[in-house]
Amino acid sequence: QVQLVQSGSELKKPGASVKVSCKASGYTFTTYTMNWVRQAPGQGLEWMGWINTNTGNPTYAQGFTGRFVFSLDTSVSTAYLQISSLKAEDTAVYYCARMAGLAAAGVWFDPWGQGTLVTVSS
Amino acid sequence: SYELTQPPSVSVSPGQTASITCSGDKLGDKYACWYQQKPGQSPVLVIYQDNKRPPGIPERLSGSNSGNTATLTISGTQAMDEADYYCQAWDSSTVIFGGGTKLTVL
Numbered sequence: 001q002v003q004l005v006q007s008g009s010e011l012k013k014p015g016a017s018v019k020v021s022c023k024a025s026g027y028t029f030t031t032y033t034m035n036w037v038r039q040a041p042g043q044g045l046e047w048m049g050w051i052n053t054n055t056g057n058p059t060y061a062q063g064f065t066g067r068f069v070f071s072l073d074t075s076v077s078t079a080y081l082q083i084s085s086l087k088a089e090d091t092a093v094y095y096c097a098r099m100a101g102l103a104a105a106g107v108w109f110d111p112w113g114q115g116t117l118v119t120v121s122s
Numbered sequence: 123s124y125e126l127t128q129p130p131s132v133s134v135s136p137g138q139t140a141s142i143t144c145s146g147d148k149l150g151d152k153y154a155c156w157y158q159q160k161p162g163q164s165p166v167l168v169i170y171q172d173n174k175r176p177p178g179i180p181e182r183l184s185g186s187n188s189g190n191t192a193t194l195t196i197s198g199t200q201a202m203d204e205a206d207y208y209c210q211a212w213d214s215s216t217v218i219f220g221g222g223t224k225l226t227v228l
Binding site: 035044045046047059061062095097100101103105106107108109110111112113114115 | 155170172
């Protein structure tokens with residue numbers, strides 16, 4: 001079945017970097033755009049942007065430019081999220097999610113990865 | 123920028139019907155979808171393209187979208203339906219999430 005499996009929890013100090021992985025299985029990786037969504041503790045879902053898995057071209061949502069980088073390794077069907085210069089406010093669960101649909105007919109996320117908790121603390 | 127507004131909480135008695143709304147400017151001209159998120163779990167798609175259910179989602183969950191409001195309706199609400207629900211739409215090449223609604227089954 002279609003599945004997204006993310007890397008495990010991370011504890012980082014302020015100023016450090018982290019790289020979260022999202023391995024896809026059960027479908028052709030390059031057929032669907034991969035998205036990243038952040039959920040801070042006790043808060044709602046926040047869309048970070050997506051990466052075109054065919055071209056490798058990323059699109060970042062407002063507020064997620066500069067320190068956030070999306071990348072791919074299509075040979076292992078894996079997407080990555082790297083965050084640099086970590087701050088305490090980056091503490092959150094980060095989800096990858098496969099995007100389905102077409103803009104004219106709506107888009108939706110299915111499935112989602114299990115989430116990766118990134119904790120930034122000194 | 124486009125915004126989607128949901129009530130922070132909705133309460134319902136077991137067996138009754140729960141309605142969760144999602145409001146946005148001319149939302150009915152776009153497509154809405156809904157996610158269910160239980161504590162400690164990832165969101166799960168329950169409605170897409172306004173009113174379609176993915177495989178495995180019970181028929182008692184339904185969706186509609188007209189005017190400025192999309193609605194997720196849960197008929198015969200069960201304890202297992204207690205969760206956070208998020209609406210989502212697409213506007214100007216951007217994914218928008220509502221703030222989420224906590225459904226409590228009393």
